[in-house]
Amino acid sequence: MIYGSWRQRLARSLHTSRSKPHARFVQLASVDVNGKVQNRTLVYRGFIDDSDALIMVTDRRSDKYEAIKNNQQVELCWYFDKSREQYRINGLINIIDVQNAQLSQTNQVTREQVWKTLSASAQAQFYWYLNEGKDNNLPEQITEPELIPDTFCVMLLLPTEIDYLLLADPQQRFINKKTNGKWQELPIKP
Numbered sequence: 333m334i335y336g337s338w339r340q341r342l343a344r345s346l347h348t349s350r351s352k353p354h355a356r357f358v359q360l361a362s363v364d365v366n367g368k369v370q371n372r373t374l375v376y377r378g379f380i381d382d383s384d385a386l387i388m389v390t391d392r393r394s395d396k397y398e399a400i401k402n403n404q405q406v407e408l409c410w411y412f413d414k415s416r417e418q419y420r421i422n423g424l425i426n427i428i429d430v431q432n433a434q435l436s437q438t439n440q441v442t443r444e445q446v447w448k449t450l451s452a453s454a455q456a457q458f459y460w461y462l463n464e465g466k467d468n469n470l471p472e473q474i475t476e477p478e479l480i481p482d483t484f485c486v487m488l489l490l491p492t493e494i495d496y497l498l499l500a501d502p503q504q505r506f507i508n509k510k511t512n513g514k515w516q517e518l519p520i521k522p
């Protein structure tokens with residue numbers, strides 16, 4: 333797999349900010365069934381090995397689930413304050429929910445692997461309201477695939493265009509676009 337140059341740049345940005353947990357917070361904008369734009373903060377949870385797909389997770393009960401199922405087109409905005417870099421990552425999200433995980437072995441394995449990377453408290457959010465009236469203590473981290481709650485969804489963002497901006501003097505800006513399966517980079521002069 334030949335990665336686009338944006339991918340190496342992003343790896344560097346993450347490395348520079350590796351001691352800052354907030355550097356993994358991203359803003360994801362999508363459009364709902366009525367055409368309304370919605371934006372929210374999510375946690376970036378890595379890449380699928382040997383691919384450009386960024387991993388995030390969400391709950392099937394959230395508004396974004398319906399919105400993205402209806403319209404996969406999204407833009408993710410990511411600012412690294414330490415290195416003063418912004419990435420605007422445009423692309424399509426594939427949601428892996430309990431249904432399509434049952435239809436594809438790859439999806440099922442991805443859903444299980446990403447679930448295991450969540451901390452016990454992150455996992456606990458997916459049980460919210462499911463066990464009303466039961467013990468409210470946080471569970472231990474759960475690793476058995478059959479215990480993954482149906483509410484748990486993985487979102488894979490496949491980028492098609494990345495707009496990179498470095499706030500330096502002078503500013504640097506590059507657009508990376510995928511054309512015929514190959515990444516091209518174009519410097520942008522203001």
Ligand SMILES: Cc1cc2nc3c(=O)[nH]c(=O)nc-3n(C[C@H](O)[C@H](O)[C@H](O)COP(=O)(O)O)c2cc1C
Binds near residue numbers: 375376389394395397
């Ligand atoms: C720092 C931070 C991290 C968050 N991480 C996630 C996340 O990884 N997944 C998620 O679904 N919501 C996350 N949220 C909550 C979302 O921002 C949002 O409020 C929630 O998902 C409902 O969004 P929706 O109504 O657009 O679906 C996070 C919020 C904050 C402030």
